[in-house]
Amino acid sequence: MSTxxxxxxxxxxNGLYPSTMVAAARRAGVQRLIAAAFLDETRTDLAxxxxxxxxxxxxxxxxxxAFFKREGVRQAVxxxxxxxxxxxxxxxxxxxxxxxxxxxxxxxxxLFGAIADELAKDGITLLPATTFLEEFMPAAxxxxxxxxxxxxxxxxxxxxxIAKESSRLDIGQTVVVKNGTxxxxxxxxxxxxxxxxxxxxxxxxxxxVKVAKPGQDMRFDVPVVGPDTIRxxxxxxxxxxxxxxxxxxLLGVEELRAECQxxxxxxxxx
Numbered sequence: 001m002s003t004x005x006x007x008x009x010x011x012x013x014n015g016l017y018p019s020t021m022v023a024a025a026r027r028a029g030v031q032r033l034i035a036a037a038f039l040d041e042t043r044t045d046l047a048x049x050x051x052x053x054x055x056x057x058x059x060x061x062x063x064x065x066a067f068f069k070r071e072g073v074r075q076a077v078x079x080x081x082x083x084x085x086x087x088x089x090x091x092x093x094x095x096x097x098x099x100x101x102x103x104x105x106x107x108x109x110x111l112f113g114a115i116a117d118e119l120a121k122d123g124i125t126l127l128p129a130t131t132f133l134e135e136f137m138p139a140a141x142x143x144x145x146x147x148x149x150x151x152x153x154x155x156x157x158x159x160x161x162i163a164k165e166s167s168r169l170d171i172g173q174t175v176v177v178k179n180g181t182x183x184x185x186x187x188x189x190x191x192x193x194x195x196x197x198x199x200x201x202x203x204x205x206x207x208x209v210k211v212a213k214p215g216q217d218m219r220f221d222v223p224v225v226g227p228d229t230i231r232x233x234x235x236x237x238x239x240x241x242x243x244x245x246x247x248x249x250l251l252g253v254e255e256l257r258a259e260c261q262x263x264x265x266x267x268x269x270x
Contacts, residue, residue, distance in 0.1 A: 003131060007032035009073040009124070010050070011064070013080025014041045016226050016251040021079045022049045024132035034071045036064045041082055058082055061115065062095035065122050076119060077127045078112065078220045081190075109170065109213070112220035128218040133249060138269045140245040144257040145266035148240055152207060153268070155180065156242035159209030160270050167213040173223055174210045176238065178202040192232045199236025207240040208233055209270075212247035225267070226251035227259050234263035245269040 008030045012018035022033060033050040035042075039057055047053045054067050068076065092100065099114050100106070116126040130137065159177040162185070167173040172186030176198025183206060184198030195208050210223050225243055233241055243250075248269065250256060260267050 003028075003030075003127060004075050005029045005031060007034060007071075007073065007075075008127075009034040009036065009068055009071070009076035011076055011078045012037045012042045012046055013078075013082050014043070015080050015224070015228070017080035017224060017249070018042060018046050019049060020136070020251050021077065021131075021133065022046070028132045030132075034068070034073055036067060038082065042080065057091050059092040059096050061099065061118060062093045065095070065119065065124070068119075068124055069122060073124055075125050075127055077131055078129050081224075105170075108221045109217065113217065116219060126219045129220055129222045130218055130249065136250050136253065137246055137248060138243070138250060140269050143250070143260075143267040143269060145260035146264055148266050148268075152240050152266075155207045156209055156240060156268060156270060159207055160211060160242060160244070163209045163211040164214060167211060170213075173213060173221075174208060176202065176206050176208050178206040191229070195229075195233055195238055196236045199233070199238045202237055204237040204239075206236075206238045207242060208238045209242045210248065211244040216247060223248040224251060225249070225256070227255040230256060230259040230263060230265050230267070234259075234265050239265050241265060241267045243267070243269050 008025055010018055010021060012035050025033060035046055035050040035053040037046060037053055037055050039055055052071055056064050099118055103110050103114055119126055155177050158180055159175050162182055163173060163175045166185050174186035174191045174194050175182055176184040176195060183201040184194045186194035199206050212223055225248060
C-alpha cells in the first residue's frame with residue numbers, strides 16, 4: 001500500500017522514535033502530521049514538531065480513534081514504546097475492555113495486532129513502523145565502537161540463536177551472554193532491566209543481543225537501539241551489543257556512535 005503524503009498520524013510512545021519519524025516524514029514530503037501522545041510517556045517537545053497533537057492515557061483507544069477520525073486520518077504509524085509499568089496501570093475505556101476480552105493471550109504481538117484491527121474497523125491503516133526510516137536499519141558488520149576479538153563474535157552469534165528462540169516463544173527479544181553462557185533473557189521488564197540484570201551477573205565483558213521475532217510484524221514492536229541503550233549497557237558492564245541486520249532501527253545515530261566510542265562499547269549487526 002502506498003503512503004498518503006497529505007497527512008499521517010503518529011501513535012507516539014517514549015524516546016527518540018517519534019521525533020525521528022517526524023523528521024523523516026517531513027523529508028519524504030508528508031504535509032500534515034497528527035500525533036496521539038501519551039501522558040508520562042511521550043516527550044512534550046513533540047508538540048512543537050507536529051501540526052496537531054492530543055494527549056491520552058494508555059488504554060483510551062476509543063478516544064484515540066475518535067480523535068483520528070475528527071482529523072481525517074486514514075494512515076497511522078506506531079512509533080516509540082510504552083513502559084511496561086504503564087501497561088499494567090491501564091485505565092481502559094469501553095472499546096479497550098471489549099478488545100481485551102477477546103484476547104486469549106496478552107503479549108505485545110496480540111495486543112498491538114488487536115489495536116491494528118480496531119483501527120482498521122474505522123478505516124485507519126497501520127503502516128510499518130519503519131516507514132520512511134529504511135536508512136536507519138543497518139547492514140551486517142561492525143557499526144561503531146572498538147574492534148573486538150573473534151570469541152566475542154562467537155558470543156554474539158550464540159546469543160542471536162537464543163534470542164531468536166526466546167522471541168519465537170513470545171518471551172523477549174533480548175538476551176545477555178558471556179563466554180557461551182546465557183546470563184539474562186528479557187521478559188516483561190523490558191530491555192534495559194534485562195541488560196542491567198545480565199550485566200551484574202557477568203561483572204564486565206558481557207554481550208547483549210537484540211533481534212526481531214521470527215515473522216516479525218513490522219507494524220509494531222520493531223527492535224530499536226539508541227544512545228540510551230549504549231549508556232545503560234556500559235553502566236551494566238556490557239561492552240558488546242549485537243542487533244539483527246535489516247530488522248533493527250538505530251536512533252540518534254551520531255550520538256549513538258559518540259557514546260560507543262566514549263564508553264568503549266562495540267555495536268555490530270548480524
